[in-house]
Amino acid sequence: MHTTELSKPPAAPGRSTPGEMLAEVVPLVGAVAGEGPPVIFLAGPWLFLGLMLSGPFAFLVTLVAAMLVAATVLVALTGAFLAAPYLLIRGLRWYRARRAFSNDHAARLVPVRSTGVAA
Numbered sequence: 001m002h003t004t005e006l007s008k009p010p011a012a013p014g015r016s017t018p019g020e021m022l023a024e025v026v027p028l029v030g031a032v033a034g035e036g037p038p039v040i041f042l043a044g045p046w047l048f049l050g051l052m053l054s055g056p057f058a059f060l061v062t063l064v065a066a067m068l069v070a071a072t073v074l075v076a077l078t079g080a081f082l083a084a085p086y087l088l089i090r091g092l093r094w095y096r097a098r099r100a101f102s103n104d105h106a107a108r109l110v111p112v113r114s115t116g117v118a119a
Helices: 018-029 039-052 055-108
Strands: none
Touching: 018 039, 039 055
């Protein structure tokens, strides 16, 4: 005789494993309540707000946010320090090219002595 899932005796009320509890909760997270958004979009912010009322959780969130800001600033400063020499050289090349172009015309001018003016 084959046993099926329905023929198993129900588990004791206090004896569910974490995997069984997770299997019960997962379908509820993606459930759509009526015509609205999934439940996680409604319950998630409320859960976060409730956890923020706890001191240690608020401290950890603040610490993680501060570390993210510090990492962003560190990456931006590193990029600026690495890019500065390249930008400086490009600017100097542009300046020299512009100056050499304007000096080409000045070098071609030849001073002419006018004989019609009495000195």
